[in-house]
Amino acid sequence: MAHIVVLGAGLGGAIMAYELRDNVRKEDKITVITKDPKYHFVPSNPWVAVGWRDRKDITVDLAPTMKKKNIDFIPVAAKRLHPDENRVELEDGRSIDYDYVVIATGPELAFDEIEGFGPEGFTQSVCHIDHAEHARVAFERFCEKPGPIIIGAVQGASCYGPAYEFTFILDTALRKAKIRDQVPMTFITSEPYVGHLGLDGVGDTKGLMESNLREKHIKWMTSCKVQKIEDGKMTVEEIADDGSVKAVKEMPFGYAMMLPAFRGIPALMGLEGLVNPRGFVIVDKHQRNPKYPNAFGVGVCVAIPPVAATPVPVGVPKTGFMIESMVTATAHNIGNLVRGQEPDETGTWNAVCLADFGDSGIAFVAQPQIPPRNVNWSAQGKWVHWAKEGFERYFMHKLRKGTSETFYEKFGMKMLGIDKLKATKKTNV
Numbered sequence: 001m002a003h004i005v006v007l008g009a010g011l012g013g014a015i016m017a018y019e020l021r022d023n024v025r026k027e028d029k030i031t032v033i034t035k036d037p038k039y040h041f042v043p044s045n046p047w048v049a050v051g052w053r054d055r056k057d058i059t060v061d062l063a064p065t066m067k068k069k070n071i072d073f074i075p076v077a078a079k080r081l082h083p084d085e086n087r088v089e090l091e092d093g094r095s096i097d098y099d100y101v102v103i104a105t106g107p108e109l110a111f112d113e114i115e116g117f118g119p120e121g122f123t124q125s126v127c128h129i130d131h132a133e134h135a136r137v138a139f140e141r142f143c144e145k146p147g148p149i150i151i152g153a154v155q156g157a158s159c160y161g162p163a164y165e166f167t168f169i170l171d172t173a174l175r176k177a178k179i180r181d182q183v184p185m186t187f188i189t190s191e192p193y194v195g196h197l198g199l200d201g202v203g204d205t206k207g208l209m210e211s212n213l214r215e216k217h218i219k220w221m222t223s224c225k226v227q228k229i230e231d232g233k234m235t236v237e238e239i240a241d242d243g244s245v246k247a248v249k250e251m252p253f254g255y256a257m258m259l260p261a262f263r264g265i266p267a268l269m270g271l272e273g274l275v276n277p278r279g280f281v282i283v284d285k286h287q288r289n290p291k292y293p294n295a296f297g298v299g300v301c302v303a304i305p306p307v308a309a310t311p312v313p314v315g316v317p318k319t320g321f322m323i324e325s326m327v328t329a330t331a332h333n334i335g336n337l338v339r340g341q342e343p344d345e346t347g348t349w350n351a352v353c354l355a356d357f358g359d360s361g362i363a364f365v366a367q368p369q370i371p372p373r374n375v376n377w378s379a380q381g382k383w384v385h386w387a388k389e390g391f392e393r394y395f396m397h398k399l400r401k402g403t404s405e406t407f408y409e410k411f412g413m414k415m416l417g418i419d420k421l422k423a424t425k426k427t428n429v
Contacts, residue, residue, distance in 0.1 A: 005098040009034035012299030013104035019404040023335035035077035040129040046166040048132035050173040065402040078267040107262030116229035124257040147254025152188035156261030158315025172358025187220040190312040202364040203378030223311045239311040286343035287330045298326040321352040325420040346422040356388040
């Protein structure tokens with residue numbers, strides 16, 4: 001019997017546990033360790049922040065499904081991973097030994113790197129359900145006394161889609177409240193151009209994003225570095241292509257939401273050979289750590305170098321389908337290892353993204369996510385908003401049922417030519 005521990009139960013961790021159950025042997029033990037016993041559908045947080053969703057609408061209690069799937073479930077945060085000892089130290093003093101560990105912890109949000117930044121400071125966040133609920137209260141208060149709004153992403157951020165989504169969702173919500181004419185809006189980002197997304201664009205995301213911002217009367221500033229944030233004021237540096245400071249501006253706001261940079265969680269920080277200096281897990285093409293071959297990484301916690309040099313640091317996003325491709329490859333590879341075989345599957349890291357704009361949206365497909373690509377496509381329309389709502393219901397259903405991929409999903413993706421695993425030629429030895 002092998003014992004496989006999954007650290008984290010977010011998008012990657014929960015699906016990871018389900019796929020492992022389908023790929024390892026019946027006698028193998030799977031344990032999920034997570035700080036939060038309930039899963040919250042993070043892509044819906046922008047809707048929560050304007051009152052279009054409540055916590056209960058996007059929450060799944062994982063314990064009953066994990067039990068049904070014969071997966072041990074420990075809702076206690078990890079204090080420290082000890083890879084040399086093959087054990088996880090928990091915050092309650094327990095230690096859990098393992099034969100294999102899959103790190104799917106997600107990130108720590110680095111609000112502390114900028115003075116006055118984040119929910120504990122003067123800006124809002126949609127990175128967590130608690131933040132989104134806080135942002136909703138602040139938005140309701142803002143609507144009683146409208147003023148300027150700033151939305152965007154700070155230096156080092158690697159998740160840009162939600163910033164664009166929330167910008168246009170706010171625009172829709174303000175129009176419905178009939179106060180949009182009282183609210184100047186500015187999109188401020190570390191990206192070198194609008195629609196870069198940390199991916200050097202996908203299809204015509206630059207043109208589509210710029211067109212939508214112009215149409216909605218939203219100004220934008222790119223290659224920006226946030227110096228500090230005070231109550232009602234954000235000090236921003238505009239950086240030239242050569243890295244010099246082009247201008248310093250003090251931007252007033254009555255409401256602001258800026259996405260932070262990410263880093264690894266404290267339980268992983270400083271583990272040389274396992275994580276990089278920022279705390280992200282180092283993996284090879286099989287999602288396996290080179291120094292600790294019984295350790296794997298999936299999801300936002302994985303180290304991926306930037307696509308290209310930019311005037312302001314810009315990270316690479318890990319989108320939902322890309323994470324699921326990591327999960328599928330990892331499940332297959334651990335299934336091989338427990339049977340005495342070598343890992344032989346590689347995730348495609350293809351990206352399929354639906355960005356909701358409140359009453360419209362933009363969809364893109366990048367195969368693979370990191371350029372150069374075989375497929376580089378983007379489009380927009382009202383159908384994206386409906387598709388995003390449909391995907392929310394579908395994904396929540398998957399988590400409640402304890403399945404990683406339904407027949408319909410597999411068939412649909414196959415018809416579209418979107419695969420999770422790279423085609424490889426395998427030799428029987």
